Amino acid sequence: MNKKAYIKSYGCQMNVYDSARMADVLAGCGYAKAANAEEADLVILNTCHVREKAAEKVYSELGRLRVMRNERRRDGGELMLGVAGCVAQAEGEEMLRRAPFLDLVVGPQAYHRLPELLARARHGGGAIDTEFPPEPKFDSLPAPSPDGAVSAFLTVQEGCDKFCSFCVVPYTRGAEYSRGAAEVIAEARHLVANGAREIVLLGQNVNAYHGVAPDGGSQWGLGRLARALAEIDGLARIRYTTSHPRDMDDALIAAHRDVAQLMPFVHLPVQSGSDRILAAMNRRHRVADYMDVIERLRAARPDVALSSDFIVGHPGETDADFEATLDLVRRVGFVQAYSFMYSPRPGTPAAGAEGQVPEAEKAERLAILQALLETQQRDFNRACEGRIVDVLFEREGRKAGQARGRTPWLQPVHIEHASADRLAGRIAPVEILQAKAGSLAGRIAA
DSSP: OOEEEEEEEOSSHHHHHHHHHHHHHHHTTTEEEOSSGGGOSEEEEEEOOSSHHHHHHHHHHHHHHHHHHHHHHHTTOOOEEEEEEHHHHHHHHHHHHHOTTOSEEEOTTOGGGHHHHHHHHHHHSOEEEOOOOSSOGGGGOOOOOOOOOSEEEEEOEEOOSOOOTTOOHHHHTOSOEEOOHHHHHHHHHHHHHTTOSEEEEEOTTGGGOOEEOTTSSSEEOHHHHHHHHTTSTTOOEEEEEOOOGGGOOHHHHHHHHHOTTBOSEEEOOOBOSOHHHHHHTTOOOOHHHHHHHHHHHHHHOTTOEEEEEEEESOTTOOHHHHHHHHHHHHHHOOSEEEEEEOOOOTTSGGGGOSOOOOHHHHHHHHHHHHHHHHHHHHHHHHHTTTOEEEEEEEEEOSSTTEEEEEOTTOOEEEEEOTTGGGOTTOEEEEEEEEEOSSOEEEEEOO
16 A cells, blocks of 8 residues: 555544544555544545534634645645545535535545545546435445454444434435344454454434344344344443434343343433423424333333433523423433534524524523533442442553553543553453542452
8 A cells, every 4th residue: 555544533433433434445445544634645534514613623624734735736745635424415515615625525325435536536626426325335345444442333323314403414314224234243243353342333313223134034123133242252342322212112121131241321312301392303202201211221220321412502492491401410310411502504494493592591501501410420420439340441541551441331440550551352340449520540359
C-alpha cells in the first residue's frame, strides 16, 4: 500500500463502525490507515446530522482541510477530500455548492461504492452518491480487518420507521433494515477470533431487529440473536444500543434474565416525561408505557441500570412539561444520560412547528436537568465504593502501570497493577475504592 487514508468520525457509534468498514473498503484500493490528516493522501469526514452544530463543525473542518490541500499542491503533492455519513446524505448537492473543492460526497448506504467514486473523482471531481441502493451494502463489504480491540462494534440494524418529529434519521439512513442472523453471527465469530471479548450490537432502532433466521424460514428478534451470540466461545459480554421503548419486547427482556453475557445496562431513550410533548414528538409511547418497560426489565434483572436520552425545549414545551421530565428522572433514577437542547433540523416537522422555545429558556432547563442527572450518576458511582465487581480490562491507562476497563454497567475503572500491560482482554474482580467524577478507581480483589 503506497497511499494513506484518514477517516474522521463524528456522532454515534454507528459512524465509528462505518468508518472502520470504509477503511476496509479503501484497503482494497491500496490505502493504508493514516494516523492523522497531515500524513494522508485521502481524508474523509464521516458526519452526523442530528444537531445543527455537528453539521457546521464539518464545514469548519473542511475549511481547514482546504488550506492544507492548497499547501500540499504548492509543494507538488496531492490530497483528496471527501464527506460521508448523514450530512452528506442530507445535503448532497448543497454540500458540493458550499464546498466545490470536495472530491466526493457519499451517503451512509453507499460507501461500499467508494472505489468507483474515487475513480470518478480522479477523472472529473465532485463525485456524489447519496442513493439508497436496492442491494444491501453489507453484501459488498469485505470482512472487518482485525484491530485487536477488546470491545468491538457490530451493526445489525439500520434505518428507522418511527419518524419522530425532531429527527432526520429516517431521511438520512432510510427505512429499517436488519441483517440476516447468520451474517451477524459470522461477523461476531470473526471479531472474537481476532481478540474481541465484548460485542456492542448497533442500530438506529437496534431492538427493532428482525433478521432472517439462519434456516431462512423465519425471523429472529434481538433477544433470540443475543442467545445465539452467547454461544460463541470467548465472547464474554454483549451490549446493544440504541433501543426504542416500543420495541422492548418480552423475548428481549427474558434474554436479560437468562443470558449471563447480556450486560445489565440498557440505554433506553425517553426524550421527555410529558405525554403531551411525547405526542408532539411522535414518539408513539406514553410515560406509563415507558415506566412499564422499566418495571419489567427490573423484575427480570434486578441489577439492571438505565441510561437515556432527553431533549429539552421541544416546540410547545411548557414549564409544566419540563417539570414532568424532571419527575420521570427522579422516579427512574438513571446512571447515565445524554441531554440536549432541541435543535431544529431542516425538513423535519418540528422545525416549522409553532411554540418554538427561546434559546435562553432551553439553556436554563438543560442546566437544571443535567444537574439532576449528574447527581444520579454520582450517587450510583458512590454506591459502588467498597463493592467487588467484575471488570473487563480493555487497554493500558494513560499513566504507566495503569490499566483501564469497564464494569457491567459501563463505568470506566482504573487500577494500578504491576502487569497492567497484560490485563487487556481479562475479566477480573475489582474492589472499588473511590468514585470519581466520570470513573471509578479500584484494585484487583484478593
